[in-house]
Amino acid sequence: MAQLSPSRPVLVVAASGHTQDSMLSAVAAQELEAAVSTDLETIAEAWRTAATVLVADDQAERLAGRALPHRDGVFVVGPRPELLSAWSAPLAARVIPLPDGAAWLGAILADGSSRARAPVIAVIGGSGGAGASTLAAALAQQAAARGGGAALVDVDPLGGGIDLLLGAERAGGWRWPRLSSAEGHLGDLRGYLPVVDGVTIVSMARGPALDLAREPLAAIVTSLRSRHSLVVLDPGRALVPAAREAIRLSSRQLLVVQAGVRGVAAARQSLASYDLRGAQAVLRRVRGGLPSGLVAETLGIPVVAELPVEPGLAAAAERGDPPSRAVRRGYRKALDELLGRLGDGDA
Ligand SMILES: Nc1ncnc2c1ncn2[C@@H]1O[C@H](COP(=O)(O)OP(=O)(O)OP(=O)(O)O)[C@@H](O)[C@H]1O
Ligand SMILES: [Mg+2]
Known part of the structure; x- marks a missing residue:
C-alpha cells in the first residue's frame, strides 16, 4: 500500500x-x-x-x-x-x-524538495560546431520517447535557437523574454512553454542578443526538474554568466569532442576555461580521427559515448527536422547508452 x-x-x-x-x-x-x-x-x-x-x-x-x-x-x-x-x-x-x-x-x-528531481545534463561543445546542440536536442527527444517527458533549455544567446533545431519555431508558448524576470518558486511551467514530441522547450527569442540573468535560470530549471524525467541544458560556448550557472546547475556535464587533433586540442582548452572537472567526453567521430583511448588520455576525462558521422544531420537541421528523426541506429544507440547511465546513480 x-x-x-x-x-x-x-x-x-x-x-x-x-x-x-x-x-x-x-x-x-x-x-x-x-x-x-x-x-x-x-x-x-x-x-x-x-x-x-x-x-x-x-x-x-x-x-x-x-x-x-x-x-x-x-x-x-x-x-x-x-x-x-x-x-x-x-x-x-x-x-x-x-x-x-x-x-x-x-x-x-x-518548494520543490518534495518532488522527484530529474537529472540535469549540460551538453557543451569542445569546439565550435562540435554537435553539442544537436546532441542536447536528440537526448531530450530520446528521453521523452521513453516516457516521463523531457525539457530542453537553450542558454546560448549566440546560438541559432534550439527551437529551430526541433522545427518548433512556430509552436506557441513563452520564450526567454517572458521568463527572464522569474525568481524563487515557479509553479508548473508546462502549460506555458512550447512542447514538441514530448520535449518542453525553453528557447531564446530571436532579436538583439540577450544576456540571461542567472536567477531565472535556476528557478526555471528547478521547476522543470520536478515535472520531467530529464532536463537538458545547452549553455553554448560564449562564457556568459548564465552559461556558467547552467554548468553549475547540472548534475552531469557532457563535453562533445570532435575526434580530430584540433577538436581535441580545443576541447582541452574548453575543459580548463569552463572548469569542467567532472565532465565526461562524448566523441563525435570524424574521418581519420583519433581513437577514444587516446582522446580520454589527452583530456584526462572518460569517453562515455561515441557518435558516428551522420551525413543527414546538417540537411535535416536546415529543414527543421528534429535530429532524432535524422540519425541512424549507431547514434541512437549512443543516446540510449548515455540515458542508461543516468540510472546508474552517476548522474
Ligand atoms: N554526428 C554528426 N555527424 C555529422 N554532422 C553532425 C553531427 N552532429 C552534428 N552535426 C552537424 O554539425 C553542425 C553543428 O552542430 P551543432 O549546431 O549541434 O553544434 P554545436 O556544438 O551546438 O555548435 P555551436 O558551437 O554553434 O553551438 C550541424 O550542421 C549539425 O547538423
Ligand atoms: Mg550549439
Missing part, C-alpha cells in the same frame, strides 16, 4: 481523519502523490527514500519509539500543540500546527 516511487515522494504517516485529510489535500493541491501508511515496517522502508515525511501528531510517539535515523524533511503535523512540542525533537522534525499552518504545509510541499 505504501510503495514509494519517484512519483510518490511524500510519505504520509497518519490514520484516517482530519489530519490525514489536510495532509492529502495539500499534497493533491501541489499535484504530488503520497504513500500513506501507519505500519511501522512499511514506514521504516520508505523513510529514507521519501522526499518529505508528514507525521500526524498522534502517530509521532509510536514513530519516535522506532528510533529511525534522523533525516531532513520531516514534519509533525496536527491540531494538538502538546504532542507537537513533545515529539518534534525526538524525530528531528519541524512542527506544523493545524489548522493555522495549512498554508505553510502547502508552501513546504511546493
Whole structure:
C-alpha cells in the first residue's frame, strides 16, 4: 500500500481523519502523490527514500519509539500543540500546527524538495560546431520517447535557437523574454512553454542578443526538474554568466569532442576555461580521427559515448527536422547508452 516511487515522494504517516485529510489535500493541491501508511515496517522502508515525511501528531510517539535515523524533511503535523512540542525533537522534525499552518504545509510541499528531481545534463561543445546542440536536442527527444517527458533549455544567446533545431519555431508558448524576470518558486511551467514530441522547450527569442540573468535560470530549471524525467541544458560556448550557472546547475556535464587533433586540442582548452572537472567526453567521430583511448588520455576525462558521422544531420537541421528523426541506429544507440547511465546513480 505504501510503495514509494519517484512519483510518490511524500510519505504520509497518519490514520484516517482530519489530519490525514489536510495532509492529502495539500499534497493533491501541489499535484504530488503520497504513500500513506501507519505500519511501522512499511514506514521504516520508505523513510529514507521519501522526499518529505508528514507525521500526524498522534502517530509521532509510536514513530519516535522506532528510533529511525534522523533525516531532513520531516514534519509533525496536527491540531494538538502538546504532542507537537513533545515529539518534534525526538524525530528531528519541524512542527506544523493545524489548522493555522495549512498554508505553510502547502508552501513546504511546493518548494520543490518534495518532488522527484530529474537529472540535469549540460551538453557543451569542445569546439565550435562540435554537435553539442544537436546532441542536447536528440537526448531530450530520446528521453521523452521513453516516457516521463523531457525539457530542453537553450542558454546560448549566440546560438541559432534550439527551437529551430526541433522545427518548433512556430509552436506557441513563452520564450526567454517572458521568463527572464522569474525568481524563487515557479509553479508548473508546462502549460506555458512550447512542447514538441514530448520535449518542453525553453528557447531564446530571436532579436538583439540577450544576456540571461542567472536567477531565472535556476528557478526555471528547478521547476522543470520536478515535472520531467530529464532536463537538458545547452549553455553554448560564449562564457556568459548564465552559461556558467547552467554548468553549475547540472548534475552531469557532457563535453562533445570532435575526434580530430584540433577538436581535441580545443576541447582541452574548453575543459580548463569552463572548469569542467567532472565532465565526461562524448566523441563525435570524424574521418581519420583519433581513437577514444587516446582522446580520454589527452583530456584526462572518460569517453562515455561515441557518435558516428551522420551525413543527414546538417540537411535535416536546415529543414527543421528534429535530429532524432535524422540519425541512424549507431547514434541512437549512443543516446540510449548515455540515458542508461543516468540510472546508474552517476548522474
Ligand atoms: N554526428 C554528426 N555527424 C555529422 N554532422 C553532425 C553531427 N552532429 C552534428 N552535426 C552537424 O554539425 C553542425 C553543428 O552542430 P551543432 O549546431 O549541434 O553544434 P554545436 O556544438 O551546438 O555548435 P555551436 O558551437 O554553434 O553551438 C550541424 O550542421 C549539425 O547538423
Ligand atoms: Mg550549439
